[in-house]
Amino acid sequence: MKGHALPFLWARGLLAAATAWKALLLALALNAALALVVTAPLASRLHDLLDSRPAADGLAKGWDVVLGAHLIRSEPGLLGDPARLGALERGTLPLADVPRLSGPLAGLFAAGLLHAALSALLAGGFAGRFAAERERGNLAAFLADAARLGLPSLFIGLVGLAAILGAFFLFVELPRAATLSPDLRWDWERTGLSLLRLLAFLGTTGAIRAVVAQSRAALGLAKTANPFLALASGAGFVIGRPVKALLLEIAFGVTALLPLSLWLYFAPSWSGGDVRLLALLVAGQQAVVLLRIVARAAHLGAATAWMRGAREAARPAPAKIEA
Amino acid sequence: MHRLRALLGFAALLSPALPAQAGPRVPSVASYRIEAAWDGEQKTLSGRETVTFVNRTSRSLPDALLHLYLNGFRNTRSTLSPGIPQPEGSSDFGFCELKRVALPDGTDLTRRISFAPPAGGNPDDRTLARIPLPRPVEPGETLVLEIDFESHLPRGTLRTGWKDDFVFAGQWYPKLAKATDAGWRGRPFHPSTEFFADFGDYDVTLLLPGEVKGRVAVTGRVVAETDEAAERVRVRARAEDVHDFAFAFSPRFEVKKETVAPKGLPKVDVFLFLQPDHRRSRERYFRAAREGLALYGAWLTPYPWPTLTIVDPPAGSGAEAMEYPTLITGATTWLSPSSEGEPGGLVLHELAHQWFQGAVATDEVSEAHLDEGLTSFLSARAAMRIYGAPSPVVEAFGVPIPLRSLKRPLPEGESQDALDQAAFSRSDPTLRETWRSLDDAAVRTNAYSRTALLLESVARTTGEQPLMAALKEYARRFAFRHPTTSDFLDVLGEVAGPEARDLVERGWASAGAVDYAVTSATTRRSAPPAGWVGDGPHRVYRAPAPPGPGYESTVVVQRLGEIAWPVEVEMRFEGGRKVTRRWDGRAEWRRWRITGPRLLSVVVDPRHTCLLDVNRLNDGLRTAPEPTAARAWAHRLRFLTQNLLELFALLAALPGAAL
Structure with missing residues (x-):
């Protein structure tokens, strides 16, 4: 197998991520802490509402549609503005209304933005470490790289976000009415066109994210922290190898989502009683989130290895040294 | 009395379901002979109808009142x-125009036509036409009207119209309003409720x-189809x-027939007019029809007609989920999951309409609760x-995804309306005429x-068998008649029984809610009495003593809603003891004091008999907190939030987890 073959790159990415395990744990801690902060007021309110109510037994095992409706109706602001929540559920919330969410949803949105920004900064650290020859697991060096490359990495992330939002508007929002039109004769036409919209969006997003990954890899490998040069380098790299870049993106996407899917499908739900089971489930959940973060970092590791290898391959061979 | 009622109920349930007819059918009041031709280019039906009306009221009728329902789409x-959804072009509009109205002797009444909105109604509405007659139609007399008309069908958005080569013609012909002893009863075509006719x-x-030969679905039965010139077909139906006639046709219909013969009930020919891309739903349609005919036949009366036609309309045709006598429409999609009972649930609903409004022909405009x-x-x-x-189904990019871990018990989880009935029903009592209600919700x-929900609550409170027996008797007694709420x-x-009647009447007459709440539940160790005890020479002083082993518990249950409902109150005590008290629920509150073991919890209506209760969460109270449910949900929400945060990282175009 060639050094740049997809499985090889995938494995190299995971190995690179494993060497930065301290940084990965730091990312997990950030994620968990933010989640705790966001959900703490909601959890407290739930205790106020449910602890003294025998009807809550029906909610312990899982969601009860009827009881849940009664809960939301009696506490309309529990999750935030019900009208906007309903629109969000139906996928009809205008983008402009998202910042005006209230209650825990507003907290989630703010925390999400913060998490995205922090992740982008940390990606700078990962890019620096994966490009380094040694001390990949050194947390101090990781933080130094994050400080040095964090802002350019954030800028690259913002460019990517803008591109993804553009793709969303272009492929999902703009043709929505046309693909859901009641004038379409057959059901499969509507389904097919809707899936085509989704596929076009996912394909474009995948390409954008591949560019972002390669740009960050270029940022780490470059001597200067110039995000424009890195973006140009990343875009050029992906344009030269679009299929493989997309496949790499898909491979790490599957790597990230597989543990979550397996967990959601197979993991038991805690509905009281055994505290040891709760501890075990919490540990399992953290492992799932960690694997998602690992997949994220590993993608960058693979991108760095791939770009470095490609550059080395392109360099002219050294002249033979005569004895 | 109770025994007599029970006997009556039992007799009604056992009453033989053998006759092919549900009851004595009234002689014809309004009969129609219609000839109409379809112009596919113009989307019009041009035709002539002969209406034969027999005045079986006690009143002389000086005019005729005609519904021109399609004028609801006029502008x-x-x-x-x-x-109606916001119109986009001329094809979204429709109309029904009276070209000529005459008596059999040639007297032309066309110039006499006026549009007659009820007093205070919409003057721009043209869905009711009044035609003064040369002389009144006296009780027992027959009026024959010959009417030339042109009906332009709109693109299907609401119950009637066309989509591509699919045509569903409902409310398409000039139709007499209902004759009553108080005169003609006709209302403009309203969005929510529609029909009342003889x-x-x-x-x-x-x-x-x-091209649609053999693919025409009709009320009743097609009795002849003959080829005509210019590649046309003449279809005769009877x-x-x-009290109404609808039809549908499409060259793409796949027509299936099954003769259903539920045990002890008459045979019914079920015709299914299926979209080719809905083949997967074929058996689901037939199963619903088979089982529905058997169940309703047993619960009510035998299905009163020899045929049942089910039209499966294409998605977006606006013809979904409608009922006409002997003809109903379903709704499904090519990927509709089989496990969730669709389109069966919908078919069962429309099929039940064959009894309630089809045979027991109530005034849907004024008393929609009696059929819907x-x-x-x-x-x-x-x-x-x-x-x-069933499980809720969400649709993402045209793909329905059933959420199998969730269940929607019926009827309380039937729809968002059912879940939110507490909020939406506050504006109007059910007995208010629908067109006077605040809004469509x-x-x-x-x-x-x-x-x-009201009827299910009554079944659970006063007994299922008496209520079902009452429904059976109501369906039998009023088949082919026009009963009212009081009937x-x-x-x-x-x-x-009077309790069932009283509960239904209360539920219909009030816009209020049912809401019982346990507002206080305390328990403490009971101490012997302290202070002066006894009288006269026997009066002694007892010093305060430490509490004994027993407990004194106090429970308060309040009626927070306007509607009273009889409820049980269940108190659970340490050691597994359970005490249940029954309360008629009429007072504003009720307090119980109990001594004995320590009280653990109190629940009002523990068996969920009253589904109208708007807040089940306040139905009970514990004396000591139990954090399991909140803890479990906090734990689930944290994990969900962690993954959502990762999703935000994905949106910010960070590497990994793209799919």
């Missing part, structure tokens, strides 16, 4: 217009494109003892029996969900 000023016979001949409510109650029962509680909720309540009181 954006019609009464129907707010209920029974009669229909003889309809349609000239249609030749229907007896019906009874139908929702029955179809929820039937669906639960046949399919069990209030109408839907009151007519459908609230009535279904229904009379039968209910007679068969199911």
